[in-house]
Amino acid sequence: MKRVIHTVCLLLCIISEVNACDICGCGVGNNYLGILPEFSRKIVGVRYRYSALLTHVGVGGATTYLTTNEQYRTVEAWGGWNISNRFRVMASVPYSFNERVNQGDTRSKNGIGDITVSGFYQLINKRHTINGHQLLVQSLWIGGGVKLPTGKYNPKDKSSQAQTNLFQLGTGSVDFMFNAMYDVRLQDAGLNLAASYKMNTANKYDYTYGNKLSSSAQAYYKFRIKNVLTVAPNAGVLCETAAHDVDQKFPVDISGGHVLMATAGMEAIFKKIAIGGNWQPPLSQKLANGIVKAKQRMMLHVSVML
DSSP: OHHHHHHHHHHHHHHHOOOOOSSSSOTTOOOOOOSOOOOSSEEEEEEEEEEEEEESOOGGGOOOTTOEEEEEEEEEEEEEEESSSSEEEEEEEEEEEEEEEETTEEEEEEEEOOOEEEEEEEEEEEEEEETTTEEEEEEEEEEEEEEOOOSOOOGGGOOSTTSOOOOOSOOSSOEEEEEEEEEEEETTEEEEEEEEEEEOOOOTTSEEOOOEEEEEEEEEEOEEETTTEEEEEEEEEEEEEEOOOEETTEEOSSSOEEEEEEEEEEEEEETTEEEEEEEEOEEEEEEGGGTBEEEEEEEEEEEEEO
16 A cells, blocks of 8 residues: 555656645645636635644654654735736745644744745646537646745754754745646546645755655536536645755755645635635655654635636
């Protein structure tokens, strides 16, 4: 079974060929969007993200006195604008609430995260009928963006090579992203494939988070109710991989890795209002050489199309 899961993860990454989190679940990243609402001109909204992980996990996943429970909550304002039929720009501004608990001792830090701005080009936009009456719709968006170092990076939270460097509001670096999203739908049944590659640079403390690759595949079905409400349940998988971090030209062993997660969610559109959410339990993982264990994630959003 484990071999099958790893094979699925690898196939997803190959299919993608192209924003992942900074260690597949920490609060500095986790840019999984799910299935975006369709909008003709502009959209603005708010997203809430939650992710959790255990650090300093013992052999075989055992909990020790060093094991720390970390939780990352982010409220994110975001928006998109279709400048023309084929060009789109999107931006997001996150505010994070990070918490770390070890043996009853709780640490927290709150603040603005790293702002992201991206641009997209619609390479494919096709609509035609097959079998005489069934509508087939295909869309492919490709693009890139930049992540700005607006979130605070504190080098004191990276105390040694034996510590993970996750408890940050931002990476402290200018990073670049390359994205692609393909959607194919036959009548009301569809498949969404998305991928993002994040290329990181060194911050002023000469710390470079490892480059990240994220890819997802989700099947969905649209139920249309009286032409005013559309409900679309969806389910799929999400694969994330991260290279090792580099600290002053030395690889950081307790970093990087991969995780495969299931995704299950629901999207609903009523007139110009879109709401939705999803849940992401881990299926298979190996993070930071087994020292870090990702737990479940979730995301909720509400958006307005203008």
